[in-house]
Amino acid sequence: MSSIFTPPEADQEIAPPSPVELLWxxxxxxxxxxxxxxxxxxxxxxxxxxxxxxxxEASETLLSSATNDTGLNEVISKYPKTPASAAAMLLxxxxxxxxxxxxxxxALYSRFAETYPKSSLAVxxxxxxxSNARIAGKTEVALxxxxxxxxxxxxxxxxxxxxxxxxxxxxxxxxxxxxSRAIQALGSQYSYSAxxxxxGAGSRQPxxx
Numbered sequence: 648m649s650s651i652f653t654p655p656e657a658d659q660e661i662a663p664p665s666p667v668e669l670l671w672x673x674x675x676x677x678x679x680x681x682x683x684x685x686x687x688x689x690x691x692x693x694x695x696x697x698x699x700x701x702x703x704e705a706s707e708t709l710l711s712s713a714t715n716d717t718g719l720n721e722v723i724s725k726y727p728k729t730p731a732s733a734a735a736m737l738l739x740x741x742x743x744x745x746x747x748x749x750x751x752x753x754a755l756y757s758r759f760a761e762t763y764p765k766s767s768l769a770v771x772x773x774x775x776x777x778s779n780a781r782i783a784g785k786t787e788v789a790l791x792x793x794x795x796x797x798x799x800x801x802x803x804x805x806x807x808x809x810x811x812x813x814x815x816x817x818x819x820x821x822x823x824x825x826x827s828r829a830i831q832a833l834g835s836q837y838s839y840s841a842x843x844x845x846x847g848a849g850s851r852q853p854x855x856x
Contacts, residue, residue: 706731716742733763737771749779770796770805777812790816807833807840814846 706726713719713735719742722735736759743752753776760772777792790813797809810833817826833843 710735713738728762733759733766733768736762737768737775740775744775744779744782749783753779767803770800770803770809773799774805774809777809781812781816786816786820801836807837807842810837811842811846 706722706729709718709725710722710731713722716739719735719739723732723739726732736755740752740755740759743749743755756772756775756779760769763769773792773796777789777796780786780789780792793809793813793816796803797806797813800806810829814826814829814833817823817829830846833840833846837843
């Protein structure tokens with residue numbers, strides 16, 4: 648006979664485990680392993696982010712202190728595929744052109760195009776090679792390269808300049824009709840660009856009274 652201090656046997660029955668508890672008991676090894684892997688991945692990702700940020704800051708510092716070709720080469724070799732390295736390659740290619748080393752400059756522009764095909768500065772490689780060809784007296788090569796730049800990167804900052812350069816070279820060859828078409832394209836597509844305004848085909852922003 649039970650007293651008031653002794654609960655009925657029904658109250659003393661142990662409740663069955665919940666589905667969550669069963670899942671934990673049966674798969675706790677897998678769950679813990681998955682959590683451990685997730686933690687490792689997060690730690691690696693965090694480490695990569697910190698490392699990339701540190702490399703970017705160091706590369707930018709080195710680029711800002713580069714005063715000659717040797718310094719630019721150091722940025723390129725120490726911090727490949729960084730924005731600073733991309734800028735250093737373009738600066739070095741231009742420096743080589745100024746020094747009359749057109750073949751070396753072309754090679755570096757080609758390397759830039761291969762390394763940074765999706766860069767917002769990708770058009771610079773074509774513009775640089777076109778300038779090299781123009782300086783070397785290879786007018787047809789320069790024209791074709793400027794055309795590649797304007798057609799291949801129509802939304803880039805370099806497209807108006809490429810069209811302007813085409814028009815100038817065509818005019819120098821006496822191909823006035825083709826030059827006129829290039830100027831018309833420049834005025835219709837990039838009317839507010841500096842190149843269009845310089846060619847007399849652009850629209851100047853209205854000035855306040």
